[in-house]
Amino acid sequence: MITLKELSEKCGVSIATISNVINGKENVSEKTKKRVFDAVRETGYQPNFMASGLRSTKTKRIAVIAEEISAFSSPAIVEGIMSACEYAGYKPFLQNLRMYARNIFDNGEKFKEVVQDGIRLALAIKVDGIVFVAAHSRKVDVFPENLEVPGVVCYAHSASEKYPSVLFNDEKAASELVRHILSKGYKNIGMIMGERNSVHTERRIAGVRTALKEAGIELGDDRILFGLWRRETGFELAPEMIAKGVDAIFCGNDNIAAGVCDYLRDQRKVPGKDIGVCGFDGQEFASYMYPKLTTTKLPLLQIGGKAGELIIAQIKGESFDKKEYSVDCTFVEGKTI
Amino acid sequence: MITLKELSEKCGVSIATISNVINGKENVSEKTKKRVFDAVRETGYQPNFMASGLRSTKTKRIAVIAEEISAFSSPAIVEGIMSACEYAGYKPFLQNLRMYARNIFDNGEKFKEVVQDGIRLALAIKVDGIVFVAAHSRKVDVFPENLEVPGVVCYAHSASEKYPSVLFNDEKAASELVRHILSKGYKNIGMIMGERNSVHTERRIAGVRTALKEAGIELGDDRILFGLWRRETGFELAPEMIAKGVDAIFCGNDNIAAGVCDYLRDQRKVPGKDIGVCGFDGQEFASYMYPKLTTTKLPLLQIGGKAGELIIAQIKGESFDKKEYSVDCTFVEGKTI
């Protein structure tokens, strides 16, 4: 790689002036400018990033740290962030913490260590800001209080006041789904959810109850079953729920809904005819199910986009006005309810 | 951030020696080592990456440049690469070229420019090697002949002899599928493929023909229909194919197969009963279809893993023995054929 010094010899302009030209400083004659640009073009000169990074501060680079890029929600969020960054002239770099593969979600110590390493590395390549993308919602404490650049948390609640979070509105989406269910004439609703002590579980149940209450219906605790956020949970808990005499099952996510449909099929029953089923998340596969699953689509692109805007605004010195930003989901009408 | 100099003052050891200790050089007394490590721990000293990068060459960092992280194949390939890198003690950084969002797949000039930018940036943050992850197979010319670090191409054919490619074996997988189809008693096979001038199309047809020939069956050109790699293509071309009197449809990918199933359902026919259908790719949604789709699963993790091994071997000075590495797909038995 050719250096400033060589370029200087080539075009007979001092390295200081060349540096000024390249960095768009004022007070350089058109003539020298031209000489420099010609030489740059001719030689294909590229500034050494390490050297300039050692001296200057802002790099127009943003780090995106994803807990797990294989999580269904992550690619779209990342895409949203990157799109916003690029629009603003920032270059995003992605790190994948690979929490699933390393199996460290539930390990507090290791988790902290891995996250810290990621942040350290991001700081090492000199970024102007860091966006953290969680793989599932919960309260996360990822950024140290004295982080030297702005930080934003996506898809989880930031533990610290210093770093805002961007999430979606579980409660509202759940209410909307229930209103649709009721409008179809279903009256006797049960829920099959993922883990009990999850923010999502809690909020979605609250949303369901709100909408039911509007219609004068009370949802008893016995009408809510808990398992994992998986297809198998739907399959395994469906018989128990059906035995309660429900006519529609609100599932905690699309995977659980698919499991419920699996069970219904095994029983020679058709989802949406014999019993109503809805999911949550709006994953790609939901539209490939037969019948097509009724669900609600997470605003992943928008979450990423908002996070990108937030980080850039902060880099530019603006402050954020809310601690948590919440984006709405979109109802997806299928044939299962 | 605390610097070497401050650390030096703190523990009374010269910066040169501290540097040696931190970088694990021999010939340092245990006593000084301890003093240095204690001071490092106490102060939380972190070497300035820019400064060290400016001086040394190897960084144990690898760039992964993905054409499009939203492509269904990319996350798993990237995961495979990262896993291999981490195993070997290398830290991967991911760039997303966002070809879809920017709509530059078919734009030769812009494509080249964007790829070049990506490589430049990777070189700028000083990586020891670059892995390129294509979003779909074709011949790609991404690395310049004089790239200063090793390069590997995933999921596409590298145009240059200098950079090996890692792909999967379309032909073999297609033959395997056809042997399964024949074993189920189907005799009259038709194909609905994606774009005609695609490497995948060509190879899969070749694989189908090979297996059919083994059974003494000739596949006429009129039994192959072309469209796009999309669900709509399956839906739109299914009637034409069925009119030819086939009893099984080999689809170019899972999306097309889903479209064919959509059509059959509309006609009150059941895939796997009234007519056989198989896909290709083994996407997640295939297992959510009803009936479950028979297909073949792309070895994405393995492709990434192999690419990771290849890049690391080259960094360590070893050379590769093949220009193209091909990994086998895995047959996925469903209920549609």
Next chain:
DNA sequence: CTGAAAGCGCTTACAG
């Protein structure tokens, strides 16, 4: 408008 010089925080021979 232009350039000589200091300095960013490290690593790397090299002298002792």
Next chain:
DNA sequence: CTGAAAGCGCTTACAG
């Protein structure tokens, strides 16, 4: 075994 010194390729006051 330890440290003084040069130098990596830039940027940034500052003098002219």
